[in-house]
Amino acid sequence: MPPAPLISYLVCGTPRSGTSLLCGLLASTGLAGRPEEYFWRGDEPHWSERWGVTGFTDYLRAAIAQGSTSNGVFGAKVMYGYLPDLLGKLAGLPGGAGLDDRALLERAFPGVRFLWIWREDMVAQAVSWSKAIQTNVWTASDRRAPSAEPPRFDFRQIHELVHQARSGREGWERWFQAHHIEPLPVRYEDLVADMSGTTRRALSFLGIEYPADLAVQARTSRQADSINDNWAACYRDILAASRG
Numbered sequence: 001m002p003p004a005p006l007i008s009y010l011v012c013g014t015p016r017s018g019t020s021l022l023c024g025l026l027a028s029t030g031l032a033g034r035p036e037e038y039f040w041r042g043d044e045p046h047w048s049e050r051w052g053v054t055g056f057t058d059y060l061r062a063a064i065a066q067g068s069t070s071n072g073v074f075g076a077k078v079m080y081g082y083l084p085d086l087l088g089k090l091a092g093l094p095g096g097a098g099l100d101d102r103a104l105l106e107r108a109f110p111g112v113r114f115l116w117i118w119r120e121d122m123v124a125q126a127v128s129w130s131k132a133i134q135t136n137v138w139t140a141s142d143r144r145a146p147s148a149e150p151p152r153f154d155f156r157q158i159h160e161l162v163h164q165a166r167s168g169r170e171g172w173e174r175w176f177q178a179h180h181i182e183p184l185p186v187r188y189e190d191l192v193a194d195m196s197g198t199t200r201r202a203l204s205f206l207g208i209e210y211p212a213d214l215a216v217q218a219r220t221s222r223q224a225d226s227i228n229d230n231w232a233a234c235y236r237d238i239l240a241a242s243r244g
Contacts, residue, residue: 005064006072008109009206011035012080013117014168016128018188018241019077020139024119024219025191025199026075031208035075038063039086056089060108065120073110073208080168112185115202116176117191118169124163125188127231132156139220151227158235 011026013019015074019037026032035045048054051062060174068074079164090096090104119125134151176183184205191198196216203210 004110005033005068005074006115007208008074008111009113009115010034010105010109010171010239011075011117012183012207014080014125014165014172016125016132017119017165017169018186018191019079020220021188021195021218022186022198022202023075023077023117023190025195026202026215026227028217028219029075029199029203030069030074030208031071031210031214032206033069033073033075034067035077036067037074037079037233038067039078039089040082041085042142055119057093060093064109071208073206080171080175081164100179101175102181113206113229114176114181115186116172116183117188118172119188120164121189122162122165122169123158123232123235124228125165126158127228127235129161129165130158130231131227133157150185153231155235155238159239166200171183189198 009032011019011023023035025224027034038047044059045065048059051059051066053059053062063076064074065074087101087104089097090108096104096107099107119163121147131151134149134154166214175181186198186200186202195218199216200210200214
């Protein structure tokens with residue numbers, strides 16, 4: 001097993017719920033690790049090549065090293081959709097068989113705490129998600145090649161993503177309850193309204209001391225524009241009409 005961090009945490013959410021914004025704010029303090037999406041299978045080849053590792057044991061060790069700051073704080077983000085994949089890999093490590101979800105995570109990340117972010121406006125979340133899928137641009141600094149085709153309104157896709165957003169939120173709720181975990185709840189709309197205050201609240205929850213003049217800076221820019229507003233309005237109009 002890799003060296004244990006002194007403090008570890010996972011930012012839990014669903015796509016386009018504000019996880020990147022929250023992780024960037026925490027990373028900007030220099031006190032809360034370098035939380036990234038290390039355990040998404042789509043990104044593992046990139047990280048494996050960058051770190052020069054093979055096998056999940058070495059990958060986990062490298063992820064903890066990469067995601068930790070010098071004060072011994074490790075952070076990462078995990079989406080509900082691939083939580084089972086991460087847990088399966090942890091269960092496959094020596095000594096992992098038979099452990100429940102919480103025990104597996106605590107064994108990999110001792111004393112792990114959970115920050116749970118969700119978006120109240122799931123239509124806006126689904127619209128942002130649909131746009132990101134179509135453009136292949138998930139953040140302003142995305143390393144993936146953007147799509148050459150302009151995004152187009154797709155009611156069915158947005159409707160399905162609304163259901164996925166709701167399912168993921170409810171899934172996290174059930175998972176926390178089943179494993180007797182009390183996460184720090186972070187509503188996306190509250191985070192946007194008070195980034196500094198919410199970041200400080202997260203640091204306090206994690207037991208990380210910070211100076212009174214702590215600088216907090218967003219590392220992602222707002223991607224929503226008139227397209228998002230128009231799509232959300234169109235979706236709501238069509239949905240209302242279909243319900244008579």
